[in-house]
Amino acid sequence: MAELKLQHIYKRYGNVTAVGDFNIEVADGEFISFLGPSGCGKTTTLRMIAGFEKPTEGVIMIGDQEISNAEKGYFMAPEKRGIGMVFQSYAVWPHMNVIDNVGYPLKIQNVPKEERLQRVKKMLELVHLQEYGERLPSQLSGGQQQRVALARALVAQPSLLLLDEPLSNLDAKLRESMRFEISAIQKDLGITVIYVTHDQSEAMTMSDRIVVMSMGKVQQIGKPYDIYTNPANQMVADFIGLVNFIPATAKGDRIFMQGYEGISFPNPKKLSGEAVLAVRPENITISKTGGMMEGVMNHRFYIGDSVDYRVKVKDHIVRVIQKGADYGAYQDGETVYLDFDNVMSFAKEE
């Protein structure tokens, strides 16, 4: 029973709208990421769900119960919401050892000591910290503190778990492995998760659905695959993955590349006037013999599993990534030909 509903949620600070018209229905057991650049309103939304911020407008529901209703002026206190939360700073209490930290939510619920220790022990096993129960947080590494915070958030078996950029203070390798661990725990417990991050690969690998946010607005809600292959607008296309934008003009059912009036693409969105074509670097093929358009090889970067090319086409630099390409196959200054595949189109944004 952990469906989460946000209906027309707004948060304003004076004249500034931090979050505008946020709507989502999260299914039980779903893993949702809020993804966006810093200041996009993702953390504010999470804190409204937790109860640390009050929405200016809108209703938040867990299951059938309203936990926040701005119109009625009703805001359930955070401690009544039965939510687990992991903070970016971990917020592990430095004056309590690991067992006391993890057991605190149970202590508040007056769970008898025996049972409490049992459940804490189980949680510590889940996060691989069973050896560390007696330690103080200052004796733990960042990654271990992170696990303590996770165990504490899960110990009371909340139906909803909120994670606020939990991995951003960890080093790259640990971040990678924690990603899969959190995913595994979530699947294991069948818990609903809201995960805030600015790291797109985190969101892509872990989530059932991603909410892409920018400037306080929801730009798109969708599965990782849909968001990547079919972004709702230019902002989403730009924020998720790499992309080349090419100015274009839409006429009827075709979109014409500016400066290459002979080259056109289908216009499924029925755009008209100024438009933007977008193509991901891996969807461009490069050849010496011929293709849609001619360009000059500008730069090549050897990445290991692929080569990252910059090709000058008229006034544009087009980025092309080819898996398993031979670095020496092209020379700088050489004339090359490009073919575009999976071209996306958007209305021009200001």
Add this chain to the structure above:
Amino acid sequence: MKKSLPRLDSKFIVIAISVLLLLYFIVFPLLVLIYDSLFINGTFDISNYKDVYGKKVNWKALTNTIQISLIVMVASVIVTFPLAWLVGRTDLPGKKTFRTILVASYMIPPYVGAIAWVQLLNPSVGYLNDFIKFVFGLQKAPFDIYTMGGLAWVLTLFYSPFAFITISRAMEKMDPTLEEAARISGSSPLKTLWDVTLPLMMPSIVAGGLLVFIAAASCFGIPAIVGMPGNIEVMTTRIVTFLYMGDDKGIRDATALAVSMMVVANGLLMFMSWMLSHKDYTTISGKSTRPNMVELGKWKWPAFGAVAVYAFIAVILPLTSIIVTSFLVSMSKGLALDNFGIDAWIPVVTSSQYMESVWRSIGYGIVAACIGTVLALFVAYLSVKTKVTGRSIPDLLVVLGGATPSIVIALALIVTFSGNYGLNLYSTMWILIVSYLVKYMTMSVRTIAASLSQVHISLEEAALSSGASWIRTCKDIIMPLVAPSIVAGWFLIFMPSFYELTMSNLLYGADTKSLGVLLYELQTYADTQNASVLSVIILLIVLVGNIILNKVTKGKVSI
């Protein structure tokens, strides 16, 4: 490598000179004092202590001091913790103004506060006593300031800002998500305060409390003005009484008392810094979340009322009393409209004797501040910016001086620099200035060191690699960045020096009577009005100093 060698040498010379100066003016006098208390004519003899503590009056002074300081410490913490929490962590209306008012008594000389409370609560003509008598139709004055309770009351009001500043700083530094984590774990706001906030604050609460204890125990001005008329003696007033006797025996007794005070005060401070460094409560703090203010709800206005009443009683009432008294035409006629005028001001501002003291004290303050700031800059630079062995020794010596009770410093300087050990500064302005430096340089060093440590080494290295010489780097990069803290450091020595009483009172000579001493004399000769006028002059200078300080440091540092 060739270039860096002579620089290391010059740094070493600077460190050597400052260590020698500090050793000579801080450590040596204290050692002489301890030696004098333990040796009579060169032989070890603890009869000084036996004599002193054999007398009932001295025991009484000791127990009074401990008793009063404990009361003041506990009361300060009890009052201060909720105030710091309300002002720092809730949506209390007008909290910025309250913060300013609550730390204001920190910059008022304690003896001015004592004079104000004598005016308000003396049993015969206290304004507040009269007012309460009038309102409730009482025959007798309800309060008598000249009691243990009165002394504890004034000390609490004037030293609780030490606790307030310490505790509210720690509260601001605490990661608010630690409290949010408790809330989301199911804990109510009050339970969170108890389970998380209070334990995390405990080291600073203890530290703040100890600071108050030491300050209250070392204070001379307030017990002298409030306690003495009621025959309540504390350690500091006993020491001064012994010294006033003027003979060798008096000095020896004073020495024994002073050494016991020094041991207690420095011991407590050492314990405090050990405790603060021992408990490692630092955690990784995340991005700066908007500090989550506790909403007081229906308690908002009752809390506002309580804080307002406290602020009024602690700060506004005594200040008003001083100002009003200075503008009364005649003390005996009381508060009436036709009794207001500048009559009391004219004799003060036209008296060459009074004005000389005012200018003299400003002068001494300026000299002390200039010398002190230069020394503080060396000491701070050495301890923060260099890797020389022993770089933090000067810093430690300065802290030792600041931690020693004023009265002990004064006594140590008397026994050391009266010519018995070469240098004779007795009755000169230099003995006063040395005493101010010993006592007040520590704040200045702290401020400048904090600012210097903010200038990351890479900023200097960037200038050096851009081709600037080391001197040029100092001029173009370091100085502009730390200039505000140098100005702040200057004022932090100037202000307490110019209104200093405790040490000046023991060290002044015929031609070096300072403002604090003059004011104390006027008050003890029961010339309250002139004392009030001089108090208002002091307050004005302090106010101007603070405004300048605030402007220069953009509100980061104030007394």
